[in-house]
Amino acid sequence: MLMIPGPTPVPENVLLALAKHPIGHRSGEFSQIMADVTANLKWLHQTTNDVLMLTVSGTGAMEAGIINFFSPGDRVLVVHNGKFGERWAEVATAFALDVVEVTAPWGQPIDPTAVKSALNADTTKAIKGVIVTHSETSTGVINDLETISKDVKAHGALMIVDAVTSLGAVNVPIDAWGLDVVCSGSQKGFMIPPGLGFVTVSPKAWDAYQVAKLPRYYMDLGKYSKGAAKNTTPFTPPVNLIFALQAALIMMKAEGLENIFVRHQRHMHASRAAITAMGLALYAPEGHGSPAITAVSSVEAEQIRSVMKKKFDIVLAGGQDDLKGKIFRIGHLGFVCDRDILTAVAALEATLVELGHTGFTPGAGVAAAAQVLIK
Numbered sequence: 001m002l003m004i005p006g007p008t009p010v011p012e013n014v015l016l017a018l019a020k021h022p023i024g025h026r027s028g029e030f031s032q033i034m035a036d037v038t039a040n041l042k043w044l045h046q047t048t049n050d051v052l053m054l055t056v057s058g059t060g061a062m063e064a065g066i067i068n069f070f071s072p073g074d075r076v077l078v079v080h081n082g083k084f085g086e087r088w089a090e091v092a093t094a095f096a097l098d099v100v101e102v103t104a105p106w107g108q109p110i111d112p113t114a115v116k117s118a119l120n121a122d123t124t125k126a127i128k129g130v131i132v133t134h135s136e137t138s139t140g141v142i143n144d145l146e147t148i149s150k151d152v153k154a155h156g157a158l159m160i161v162d163a164v165t166s167l168g169a170v171n172v173p174i175d176a177w178g179l180d181v182v183c184s185g186s187q188k189g190f191m192i193p194p195g196l197g198f199v200t201v202s203p204k205a206w207d208a209y210q211v212a213k214l215p216r217y218y219m220d221l222g223k224y225s226k227g228a229a230k231n232t233t234p235f236t237p238p239v240n241l242i243f244a245l246q247a248a249l250i251m252m253k254a255e256g257l258e259n260i261f262v263r264h265q266r267h268m269h270a271s272r273a274a275i276t277a278m279g280l281a282l283y284a285p286e287g288h289g290s291p292a293i294t295a296v297s298s299v300e301a302e303q304i305r306s307v308m309k310k311k312f313d314i315v316l317a318g319g320q321d322d323l324k325g326k327i328f329r330i331g332h333l334g335f336v337c338d339r340d341i342l343t344a345v346a347a348l349e350a351t352l353v354e355l356g357h358t359g360f361t362p363g364a365g366v367a368a369a370a371q372v373l374i375k
Contacts, residue, residue, distance in 0.1 A: 003344050004317040005137045005165055005293045006058075007187040007194055008334035010244075014192055017247035022239045030239065031231040033246055038228060040249035044257070045167070045182065045200050047174040052224040053245075054197045055238050058164035058185030061197030063091055064219040065160055065181040066131070069205055071213035072096040074128045077157070079115055079148065082106050082136035083320045084162060092131065095214055100127070106323065107139050107295075109288040112147040119155040128208070129158035135166035138320050140295030140329060141284045142170065146177055153178045158205055164188055165292040167198070168252070169264045169333040180205040189292070191251070191335045192244040201225070264291035267332040267341050270372040274345040277368035278352060279359035283327050292333035293317075301328040304351055311354070312347040338373045345369045 002009050010018075023030055041051040054064060066088070070076065076097050078089040081104035092099045102118050104110045110132075119127065130152045134145045145161065152159045160181040163172050167182070168189020174182055179202070186196035201209070201221060209222060223234035252260060271294040275282055283295035298304060301318060302325050308314045317329035332341060345365045353362055 001312075001314045001340070001343070003331050003340070004315055005188070005329060005331040005333065006185070008189075008191060008331060009336065009340075010193060011191055011248070011251060011335050013251070014244045014247045018193070018240050018244040020240065020243050025233065025237055025239055033242060034228075034231040034233070037242060037246050037249060038231070040246075040253060041198065044249065044252060045174050045198075046172070046176065046257070047200055049174065049203070050201045050225050050228060052199045052201065052221055052228060053233070053237065053242070054199065054219060054224065055195060055235070056197040056219070057194060058162070058183065058188070058197060059087065059091075060219070061183035061185060061199050062088060062162055062164075064197070064216075064221060065183045065199050066091055066097075067095055067212075067214045067216050067219065068201075068221045069158060069160075069181065069208040069212050070095070070097055070128060071211070073098055075100060075126045076129045076131060077102060077115070077118055077127050079103075079110055079130065079132045079143075080136075081108060081110050081139070081141060081143070082133065083138035084164070085133040085136060088131045088133070088162065107141060107283050108285065109141050110143045110148070112144050112151065115148050116151040119151055119157070122155065125156060127155065127157050129160050130155075131160045131162070133162040134172065135163070135170060135290040135292050137165045137290075137293060138323070139283060139327075140290050140293045141288050142166070142290040145172070149177045149179055158208055165290065165333060168260070169292045170290075171257075171261050174200055178202075186241065186245065189334050190245065191248045192241060195238050195241050196245065261291075264333060266373060267291070267336060267338075268294060270338075270341050270369040271330055271332055271345070273372050274341075274348075274365035274369040277360065277364040278349060279357070292331065294330045294332065295327050296330065297327050299326065300355060301325055303355060304328055304348070307351040307354055308347055311351065314344055314347050341369055341373065342366060
């Protein structure tokens with residue numbers, strides 16, 4: 001039972017779609033599937049902009065979202081408060097961009113006023129793009145993307161977003177917020193296995209693409225846009241993953257965007273209530289937890305993860321870098337229901353009892369989660 005931030009559980013009908021025999025990716029039949037998938041991707045992304053599919057991970061999508069719109073030496077502002085935000089600074093540096101940063105300690109949200117101050121100080125408009133991680137997977141903290149994007153729009157820079165664990169779990173109205181480039185990956189809220197990356201591109205970003213000089217070939221988004229206009233792809237796509245994506249998007253449309261967002265919020269609140277009732281410490285401060293993942297501080301993090309896996313076959317995620325052994329992370333995005341939350345909480349309670357925890361009443365976590373779920 002996967003309770004990690006990715007890969008996430010895959011519905012049975014999506015697995016069955018994945019198991020179909022491949023078809024030719026230049027066939028009329030596949031073009032019809034591409035047209036259906038593209039339309040539903042635009043629905044999910046709440047955009048009329050291009051939504052392009054690449055055979056990459058979320059990191060590949062983000063790299064494509066950087067290299068297609070800048071030239072060597074361009075200044076970008078990278079906003080980060082965790083491992084994945086730091087990664088975008090590393091990627092931008094690798095491609096010879098001039099990186100400036102606005103940061104917050106791991107476990108804390110980004111202060112939007114700090115971003116605004118950095119943009120206001122840029123009187124010459126040297127900053128060409130701002131890169132923000134919406135849901136910081138490494139810490140379970142969500143950042144105030146809406147406020148940040150307003151200030152970026154006022155400045156004039158491109159707004160580039162890592163929405164890898166927020167797209168499909170959190171409301172990300174791309175057109176309404178004026179987001180220029182938004183990147184995500186298939187193994188998160190999309191409910192399919194790893195292998196597809198998604199990049200949305202605004203008209204403003206396409207203008208930047210026309211003058212960008214960074215080298216690109218396989219991840220040249222112009223090629224993908226031309227292909228998408230004809231319901232095809234520039235290179236061989238993972239045909240069966242696209243079958244799976246089609247099935248997953250049909251499920252998501254049946255549930256409805258608002259219901260999807262409400263479900264993820266409910267699971268976040270239930271998980272956080274349960275953790276508090278069990279006497280454990282939440283890593284993300286109240287009001288800044290991600291609906292995709294809940295991080296928990298514990299010096300016994302690795303022991304807890306080990307018992308959960310061995311005794312209950314439930315996989316939790318560990319901490320990364322300096323947080324290794326200090327936190328564990330409970331993923332609750334994608335194909336997750338109330339039953340899954342209660343099951344994980346009950347197993348966690350039993351694990352704490354086995355490890356000798358006495359600071360809570362067994363059953364308190366399940367009761368706290370249930371109170372949230374029945375509201």
